[in-house]
Amino acid sequence: MAASTGTLDNPVLRLSEMTVGSRGRVTAMSPTCKLCLRLLDYGLTPGVEFTVTKLAPFGGPIEIEVRGTRICLRSCEADYVCIAPLNEP
Amino acid sequence: MMSSAPATLPFVVLVGNPNSGKTSLFNALTGSAQKVGNYPGVTVETSSGNLKLGSGTVQLMDVPGLYSLRPVSADERIAVDIVSGSSKVDAVVAVLDATSIERGLVLVSELLEAERQVVVALTHTDVVRSEGGEVDVPALEAALGCPVVEVIAFQRKGLEELLQTLDSVLGKPVSTGLNLVYPQIVSAAIASLQERFAMAGVDLSSSEARHAILDEDSVFLQQLSVDRPELAVAIQEARDGVSEGGSSGRMLDVQARYAWASHVRSKVLTKSPVVSRRASDVIDRYLTHRFTGLIAFVAIMFVVFQSIYTLAGPLTDAIESAVGWLQGVVSPWLASAPHFQSLMVDGLIGGVGAALVFIPQIAILFLWIALLEGTGYFARAAFLMDRLFGWCGLNGRAFIPLLSSFACAVPGIMSARVMPDERSRLATVLIAPLMSCSARLPVYVLMVSAFIEPRYGPVWAGVALFGMHAVGLAVAIPIALLLNRRILRATKVPFILEMPRYQWPRWRDVWLTVYSRVRSFLQTAGSIIVALSVVIWALTYFPRSDASDAIYAGDYQGLSTSVRDRVSEEAYIGQRRIADSYLGRMGRTLEPVFVPAGYDWRLTTALIAAFPAREVVVSAMGILFGVESDGGEEVKLRDRVREATWPDGRPLVTLPTAVSLMVFFALCCQCMATLAAIRRETNSWKWPLFAFSYMTLMAYAAAVIVYQAGTALGWS
Incomplete structure (x- = not known):
């Protein structure tokens, strides 16, 4: 498992690099960033699993499904979140 | 704070996540009797209305949507102040959306811990059931230890029950059955902190200890660092201890709440929706x-x-x-008092x-x-x-x-x-x-049709019109950047958007949105517009006397017949009246300021007269250039403007002047309704004054640059 975890400095994959339909799990978040407080509010907490559901055109926001809700975040903000890809069950 | 009569009513706050159905519930409960108002000093709005319960009337307030009681944006700070601040809150109706129940439960858990009397209104259960899910309300009540009522606002289902439940809890002591489980590292830190406080002879409950450790913003530490510095050190050490694993206290706290919420969810949504x-x-x-x-x-x-x-x-x-x-x-009724007649008819009405x-x-x-x-x-x-x-x-x-x-x-x-x-x-x-709003169009059309179309043809006329619309947009982008980077001090909030499901709009909510917007515009911005209209009316009307009118009439008779053929006596008197009015005097005084932009006192006066609304500039120019109102004014005004000269005989309006006027109007903020709307929305005079100043300065500078450059390039 350790191999697919990654750290903030050396993430395995960034949220902004995922494709539509792929699944992932949040592995770490920067504990100091203010933006992350907002992500926590939306239920994007370390350990939670999510699915990428949409990508806006021209590098716009990315939509994910997490805890039964759909939220969109900008890729620059998504970069504060470190994730690990999950294989489809 | 002195409280007026309604403020003494029991105070109930409606709290919930954005998009949880909170506003629909508020609309269903209070109907059109709601009052929408800005919260003092900020652009945040709250609505309130009265609710009739069995035991009497209560005041219900709808506050901006919240995710937690730790605010990120200004809107949330207001909502949190109202809900958990020092003010008296008799009960909280927490709107919990069954389709995003985990997130809602996190907020509910914080409300329960804030020791508020909570009644949960569970919404969107119809959506969950229609997708094959099942909702166990008693299980939710058992998990929360507070009453839960299922409501479907637009069908008015559950509203009566909600009101009865609310009535029954008001005035009762708060009880909570919440049991959050924190990771080992947190519970150990709590225990050791409690121990250190006990040794210092201070009693610290385990929830107080947890807040002190996990809530970085808590004022607890700041107070303590003054009174008992050694205990503040103990808290700081406990905080450092829990965040060693790379998580902040806030993260650990939210994680524990979500873990609890997903456990509750599994008990409440006994059968999860299959196809969502x-x-x-x-x-x-x-x-x-x-x-x-x-x-x-x-x-x-x-x-x-x-x-x-x-x-x-x-x-x-x-x-x-x-x-x-x-x-x-109205006018003929008041003919006996001409000043009052004009005040009523032209000013007030x-x-x-x-x-x-x-x-x-x-x-x-x-x-x-x-x-x-x-x-x-x-x-x-x-x-x-x-x-x-x-x-x-x-x-x-x-x-x-x-x-x-x-x-x-x-x-x-x-x-x-x-x-x-x-x-x-x-x-x-x-x-x-x-x-570029539609009120700027008459100015553009006047100038384009007088100076551009006759000489350069319809294509360039179109280009000029389009260009004028583009000027504002082109300027707005750098201004937005500048405002965001340099001027606006409010906290920057990440843009996270929630995607709700598609649904049919609820007509009641649609109607209430339209109704409350129109009403609040008339109540606040409307009164400012009327007041400013009367001021501008007075500036154009006074000073006025029969004696001076007689002098104007005499002067008219002294004009040569060729001039009199072109200008009627009525138009001439109108022209002289406005020239001698306070507004006309202001125009003359300010003329030197506007000469670099190519305007004489008449154009300057028209500019000032157009302060209430840009489109007024056309009719003001009509009066100032002596056009009588008998239809066909536009053509006449166009010709008069083209014929007008400076005192030394040079033509007044040339191509550089025309473009400079258009640019001025494209960029200026000559619209009192806009200023009144900014005043209403920002709840202060600071921002309308700021908007007016920056736009006027920019418009003036651009007008001068265009005129001077145009003249230098030899446009005529």
């Missing part, structure tokens, strides 16, 4: 597609924009002719008319906003547009206020409410008046 959002996903395949989605967006915006233009036009005309009719009826004409545009725009929000399309459009607006510091939701400002800045500014946080809302409000 199927219909929404099919629609989204087209509406958020990079090609069809953008086409649909453009088409929808075209319809929105077109309907503001075409539907509002006849209604505005009808209001104007009704006001004209009223002026015609005219001013009321000036406020009323905005109603059609406001109503139509908010009808669309309510429909777009109500169906869930708004979030999709913002999703598509975010890239376009994001780079200048705004976000995807800005398209509504900015686009509608091309029709009129007043509804545009009011619709800046759709912006999710105070900072982007203020930035949008301050650049919306730069969008």
